[in-house]
Amino acid sequence: xxxxxxxxxxxFRLIVTLDGDLxxxxxxxxxxxxxxxxxxxxxALPFGTWLAIRRFRYRRATIATLNALMGLPPVVVGxxxxxxxxxxxxFGVMGLLFTPTAMIIxxxxxxxxxxxxxxxxxxxxxxxxxxxxxxxxxxxxxxxxATLIWDGRRTLLTxxxxxxxxxxxxxxxxxxxxxxxxxxxxxxxxAIALETGKGDFAxxxxxxxxxxxxALLVNFAIHALSRTEREGTW
Amino acid sequence: MSVSLRDVTVRRxxxxxxxxxxxxxxxxxxxxVLGPNGAGKTTFLKILHGVERVTDGTAEWSVSAEEARQxxxxxxxxxxxxxRSVGQNLAYPLQLLGMxxxxxxxxxxxxxxxxxxxxxxxxxxxxxxxGERQKLALGRALIRSPKVLFLDExxxxxxxxxxxxxxxxxxxxQRDGTRIIMTTHDxxxxxxxxxxxxxxxxxxxxxxAPASEFFTTPKTVEAKAFMEGDIVE
Numbered sequence: 072x073x074x075x076x077x078x079x080x081x082x083f084r085l086i087v088t089l090d091g092d093l094x095x096x097x098x099x100x101x102x103x104x105x106x107x108x109x110x111x112x113x114x115a116l117p118f119g120t121w122l123a124i125r126r127f128r129y130r131r132a133t134i135a136t137l138n139a140l141m142g143l144p145p146v147v148v149g150x151x152x153x154x155x156x157x158x159x160x161x162f163g164v165m166g167l168l169f170t171p172t173a174m175i176i177x178x179x180x181x182x183x184x185x186x187x188x189x190x191x192x193x194x195x196x197x198x199x200x201x202x203x204x205x206x207x208x209x210x211x212x213x214x215x216x217a218t219l220i221w222d223g224r225r226t227l228l229t230x231x232x233x234x235x236x237x238x239x240x241x242x243x244x245x246x247x248x249x250x251x252x253x254x255x256x257x258x259x260x261x262a263i264a265l266e267t268g269k270g271d272f273a274x275x276x277x278x279x280x281x282x283x284x285x286a287l288l289v290n291f292a293i294h295a296l297s298r299t300e301r302e303g304t305w
Numbered sequence: 306m307s308v309s310l311r312d313v314t315v316r317r318x319x320x321x322x323x324x325x326x327x328x329x330x331x332x333x334x335x336x337x338v339l340g341p342n343g344a345g346k347t348t349f350l351k352i353l354h355g356v357e358r359v360t361d362g363t364a365e366w367s368v369s370a371e372e373a374r375q376x377x378x379x380x381x382x383x384x385x386x387x388x389r390s391v392g393q394n395l396a397y398p399l400q401l402l403g404m405x406x407x408x409x410x411x412x413x414x415x416x417x418x419x420x421x422x423x424x425x426x427x428x429x430x431x432x433x434x435x436g437e438r439q440k441l442a443l444g445r446a447l448i449r450s451p452k453v454l455f456l457d458e459x460x461x462x463x464x465x466x467x468x469x470x471x472x473x474x475x476x477x478x479q480r481d482g483t484r485i486i487m488t489t490h491d492x493x494x495x496x497x498x499x500x501x502x503x504x505x506x507x508x509x510x511x512x513x514a515p516a517s518e519f520f521t522t523p524k525t526v527e528a529k530a531f532m533e534g535d536i537v538e
Contacts, residue, residue, distance in 0.1 A: 197388075204385040206356050208398055209374045218397075222388045 078276020085277050097281060100258040101289075103171050103245065104238040107178035111238075112231050115183045119190025119230075120216045120223075123198050134191065140184035145177075149244030152177045156248065169250040174258070177244040182234035189230035197223045228297055232290055239286055259285070306367045306376065306452055306484075307332045308353060313362035315348055315508075323348045323508040325362065330486065332367070332452075335479055337495045337516070338488040340505035341537050346488040347382075349505060350455045353486065354379050378451040382458045384442035391433070392417065392426040394441055398449050412448055420444040420474065436467030443471060447478050454478060456487040460494060472498060492532060496520055504528050506537065 085093045122134060154160050156168040156176075167173045197219055205215050220227065242260035249256035251265060259282045266275035307330060314324035323345040330336060330353075338346050351357035352364055355374055366373035378398075387394050395413045417423045420440040425433070430441060439459055446454060456475075460468040468491075475498065479485055489495055495502065499516040504525075512519070512528045523529045531537045 201385065201387070203356075203381055204387075207354065207379040207381075208401060210401060214401055218387075 074272045075276065077273040079280065081273040082277035082280040085274075086281065093278070093281065095254065096257055096259055096262050096278070097285065099171065099256075100239060100260070100282070101285070103174045103258060104178060104235060106175045107182060107238050108231060108235045110175070111179045111183040111186055111234055114179075115186035115234075116190050116220060116227055116230070117216060119187040120194045120219050122187070122191045123194035124212070124215055124219070134188075137184050137188050137191070141188050143181055143184060145181050145241050145243035146247065148177055148180050149247030152180065152244065152248045168248065169252060169256055171249070171256060173248040174245040174256060177248045178238045178241060181241060181244060182238050185237055186230045186234040189233055190227055193223055193226035193230065194219050197226075225297070228293060232293060235289060236286060239289075240282070306373060308364065308366045308373075310352070310364045311362050313352060313364055314360050315345075315352065315357065316360040321508060323352070326508070326510055327362075328503065328510055328513065331484075333482075333484055335475075335484075335498055335500045336486045336503055337499035337501075338486065338503045338505060339492075339495060339531065340488075340511075341531070344505040345508040346505055347457055348508075349503075350379070350457055350486065350488060353453075354455050373453075376452040378446035378449060378454050380439075380442050380446045380454070380456045380459050382461055384438040386430040386433070386438055386441070388429070388431055390427050391422055391430050391441060394430045395445055395448055398445060402449070416444045416448050419477075421470065436463050436470070439463060439467065439471060440474070443474055447474070447483070450481070451483055453484045453486065456485065458488050458490060460489065460491060468494070504531070 084090075122130070122137075152173065153168065156162050156165070156173050158168075167176070201219065201222075205218065210218070240260060242264055245256075245258060246261050246264065249258070249261065251257050251261040257265075259278055263275045263278045263282070266272075266278065309327075309329045311327050312325045313327070315322045326349075338349060340346050348357055352359060354377055355364070355370065356379075368376075387397060389397070392413050395416055396409050399409045399412060413426075414423075417426055420443065422433075422437060422441060422444070425437070430438070433441060443456075443459065454475075460471055463471070472494065475485060475487075487498070496516070499519075501515050502513070502519040503510060504512040504519070504527075506527055512523065512525045514524070519528070520532070523532060527537050
C-alpha cells in the first residue's frame with residue numbers, strides 16, 4: 072500500500088514540477104501513438120467500410136483473418152519489424168531501427184486490424200440501413216464509402232479510440248524496435264518497465280498514473296471536439 | 306421516356322416471384338399498381354427501376370440504361386433517412402451530381418418550402434415524425450426533377466392529412482412532367498390519383514385499363530372482387 076501512496080505522491084510531484092524527463096517521455100508517447108493512429112485510421116477506415124459494402128469471393132476469409140489479427144501479439148510484431156529493419160534485413164539500409172519511426176511502423180501494424188474490424192462491424196449495420204437508397208440513387212463505390220464514413224463518423228471515432236488505447240498502452244513491440252533509449256525512443260510504457268525492473272516502484276507508478284491520465288484526457292478531448300453523446304443516438 | 310417489358314420473369318430459389326410478364330408504359334401518366342400482398346408489386350417496380358435482377362426477358366427504356374437510371378427516383382415504403390439534417394438529406398442527391406453549392410442551397414430551400422419543412426432544415430432527419438419523413442423522402446426524390454418517379458406504398462401508415470399532402474405533391478410533380486408509377490393498397494387513393502391501373506395477381510398482369518374504365522367496368526372477376534373488398538388470392 073505504501074508504494075501506491077508513494078507512487079501517487081511521486082506522480083503528483085513530477086506533474087506539478089513539470090519534470091523535464093517526464094514531459095519529454097510523455098510527448099514522445101503521444102507523438103508515436105498519435106502518428107500510428109492517424110496512419111492506421113487512414114488505412115483501416117476506408118478498408119473496413121469497403122469490406123462492408125463489397126461482396127467478393129474471399130470476403131468471409133478476409134473478415135475472419137482480420138478478426139484474428141486483432142489479437143496479434145505485439146511482441147511478435149516487434150520481432151518481425153525488428154528483423155525487417157535491422158541492418159541485415161531488407162529495409163536495413165534505411166537505418167530506421169531504434170527510431171520513433173520504427174515504433175510507429177510497429178504500432179500501425181498492431182492497431183490497423185483492430186480499427187478495421189470495428190469499422191467493418193459498424194459500417195455493416197449502416198450499410199444495411201442505407202443500401203436500398205444508395206443503390207437507387209445510382210451512387211458510385213467511392214460515393215458510397217464516403218457517405219458511410221461521413222454518416223458513421225461517431226462510431227468510427229470509437230474504433231479509432233480503441234486503436235489509440237491499444238497503441239498508447241503497448242510495450243512489447245516498441246521495446247523491441249525502439250530499444251528504450253533515453254532521450255531518443257523512451258516512452259511511458261517502456262520507462263515503466265525499466266523503472267519496475269530497477270526497483271524504483273514510486274517512479275514507475277508515477278509514470279503509470281500519468282499514462283492513465285493521458286489516455287483519459289485524449290478520450291475526453293476527442294469526445295468534446297466531436298460532440299458525441301450529445302445528440303441522442305447519433 | 307417510355308419502357309417496355311418483354312417476358313420478364315424473376316425466379317428466386319426455384320420459386321417464380323414474377324412473370325412471365327409483358328407490358329408497355331408510356332412516357333406520361335399516373336399509373337397505379339394494384340394487387341394483393343405477394344402479387345409482385347414491389348418486384349415489378351424494382352425491375353422498372355433497374356435494381357432487381359431479371360432471370361429471363363428484357364426491360365428496355367426508350368433511352369440508354371445509364372440515362373434511364375439517372376432520370377428516375379424511387380420512394381420506399383419505409384422512408385430511408387440519412388443520419389443528417391433535413392437540409393442535408395435534401396441536398397444529398399444534388400451533391401452526388403456535383404452541382405455547385407449555391408445552386409444546391411437554392412433548390413434545397415425551394416423544396417423544403419414545398420414539402421412544408423422550411424422550419425425544420427437543421428433538425429436531424431431520423432427524428433422526424435412518420436409523415437414528415439415520408440414527405441422528406443418524396444422531396445429528396447423529386448429534387449432532381451426526375452422524368453419517372455416510383456413510389457412503393459408511400460402512404461401506408463400515414464394519417465389522412467399527411468396522405469393528402471403527399472397526394473398534392475404527387476399531382477404537382479405530375480403537372481411538372483414527372484411520370485409516376487406507384488403501388489397502393491388504398492383504393493380511394495387509386496381512384497383519386499390514377500390515370501391508368503395495372504392489376505397484378507400471382508406475378509402476372511391480370512388486368513390493365515384506364516382508371517375510369519377499371520373502376521366502373523372491370524373486365525375480370527378477380528379485379529371486381531378486389532374492388533368490392535373481397536379477399537383475392
